[in-house]
Amino acid sequence: MIDRNTAERLDGEAAGHHxxxxxxxxxxxxxxxxxxxxxxxxxxxEPPTEFRTSLLxxxxxxxxxxxxxxxxxxxxxxxxxxxxxxxxxxxxxxxxALIATYLAVVGSLGGAAIRWDWLPVLVEQLGAAASIVGxxxxxxxxxxxxxxxxxQAPWVALLPLLWLLWERDRALPQRQ
Amino acid sequence: MAEPxxxxxxxxxxxxxxxxxxxxxxxxxxxxxxxxxIVRDPTDAADLTQDAFIRLLRALGTYRGETxxxxxxxxxxxxxxxxxxxxxxxxxxxxxxxxDFDLTSQSLDDDAPLLTERAEEVALVxxxxxxxxxxxxxxLTLHYFEDMRYEDIAEVMGVPLNTVKSHxxxxxxxxxxxxxPLIAPAASAGSPP
Numbered sequence: 001m002i003d004r005n006t007a008e009r010l011d012g013e014a015a016g017h018h019x020x021x022x023x024x025x026x027x028x029x030x031x032x033x034x035x036x037x038x039x040x041x042x043x044x045x046e047p048p049t050e051f052r053t054s055l056l057x058x059x060x061x062x063x064x065x066x067x068x069x070x071x072x073x074x075x076x077x078x079x080x081x082x083x084x085x086x087x088x089x090x091x092x093x094x095x096x097a098l099i100a101t102y103l104a105v106v107g108s109l110g111g112a113a114i115r116w117d118w119l120p121v122l123v124e125q126l127g128a129a130a131s132i133v134g135x136x137x138x139x140x141x142x143x144x145x146x147x148x149x150x151x152q153a154p155w156v157a158l159l160p161l162l163w164l165l166w167e168r169d170r171a172l173p174q175r176q
Numbered sequence: 177m178a179e180p181x182x183x184x185x186x187x188x189x190x191x192x193x194x195x196x197x198x199x200x201x202x203x204x205x206x207x208x209x210x211x212x213x214i215v216r217d218p219t220d221a222a223d224l225t226q227d228a229f230i231r232l233l234r235a236l237g238t239y240r241g242e243t244x245x246x247x248x249x250x251x252x253x254x255x256x257x258x259x260x261x262x263x264x265x266x267x268x269x270x271x272x273x274x275x276d277f278d279l280t281s282q283s284l285d286d287d288a289p290l291l292t293e294r295a296e297e298v299a300l301v302x303x304x305x306x307x308x309x310x311x312x313x314x315x316l317t318l319h320y321f322e323d324m325r326y327e328d329i330a331e332v333m334g335v336p337l338n339t340v341k342s343h344x345x346x347x348x349x350x351x352x353x354x355x356x357p358l359i360a361p362a363a364s365a366g367s368p369p
Contacts, residue, residue: 005318027348027349027352029351030361031359032348032352034354034359034361035348035351035355035359036320038297038301038355038358039301039305039320039351039355040320042210042297042298042301042302043204043305043316043317043320044205044209044320045203045205045208045209045299045302046205046208047205047208047221047222047225048218048222051222051225052204054226055200055204055222055225055226055229056197056200056201058226058229058230059196059197059200059226059229059230059233060193060196060197061189062229062230062233062234063196063233066233066234067191070229089300099303100211162242162299
């Protein structure tokens with residue numbers, strides 16, 4: 001500390017800030033060290049003991065009052081809900097626009113020259129293979145259902161995202 | 177000066193009472209010392225200290241760690257102190273000025289016989305510091321808080337770095353003059369003629 005400050009002092013003096021002259025000659029390093037040793041421990045003022053006690057009580061009372069004003073202040077910071085950012089009101093129109101765009105793209109691809117008829121065939125063959133291996137297990141049925149959904153309502157794939165946004169939005173009032 | 181642990185600050189921000197108590201306990205002597213430097217009255221300094229900690233509590237959620245916590249806190253104390261003096265119509269405290277205050281006429285040289293008692297040393301040192309101009313007194317008080325860098329002092333006082341260096345240099349020079357009998361090197365008994 002002393003060395004750094006001494007260096008800064010010398011730097012300041014080199015920059016022409018020192019107080020020259022006989023009346024105010026700059027402190028030499030040894031005198032400055034003695035001055036620091038004398039002043040440092042005597043400059044810190046300990047507050048009176050009774051004040052220390054009353055100060056802590058006042059601050060804790062203020063903390064209680066603050067909690068009463070803002071009860072959500074104590075939501076644990078580790079909670080994923082508390083850690084998530086606020087949800088903008090534009091999120092829902094944005095999701096709606098995303099779904100509309102997605103459907104438009106899927107629709108246009110379906111009507112384009114690109115042939116997609118190989119996909120149902122592939123899915124049927126995979127389903128048949130699954131039924132042979134699994135003996136017509138529920139997994140095969142699930143596969144068929146998923147195939148139907150993918151063909152008829154591809155936007156269902158976006159529902160998990162919508163659900164996630166809904167859950168985040170629902171948690172917001174608890175934090176305010 | 178002890179910069180509080182990051183964990184303590186985070187817990188205090190979350191409302192943890194023990195962490196808040198730790199902050200108060202570790203910082204109150206520094207906050208009180210700064211308050212005394214500004215208002216110069218123990219009762220006023222106590223009020224200012226309490227006010228500062230309550231304001232701290234309210235503002236704690238806005239602290240993002242861009243600066244040292246202590247720098248942020250002491251800046252709050254200084255601003256509160258200046259506001260308090262202003263509301264009372266007291267002479268404004270100037271942190272950016274650099275008056276050349278002559279202490280030589282108030283030198284403590286004549287008090288040399290009293291300097292043997294530690295309590296009197298404390299009183300003399302504080303009296304000498306109290307006679308410094310506001311800005312030099314505050315800069316020196318912050319400077320003597322062990323880890324307070326010049327950059328942090330400039331941040332707390334809201335003045336340029338070179339102004340802080342100047343305040344500290346001038347303040348030390350004046351203190352050295354006032355406290356000359358206390359910092360004079362001990363006479364070497366065995367020195368050759």
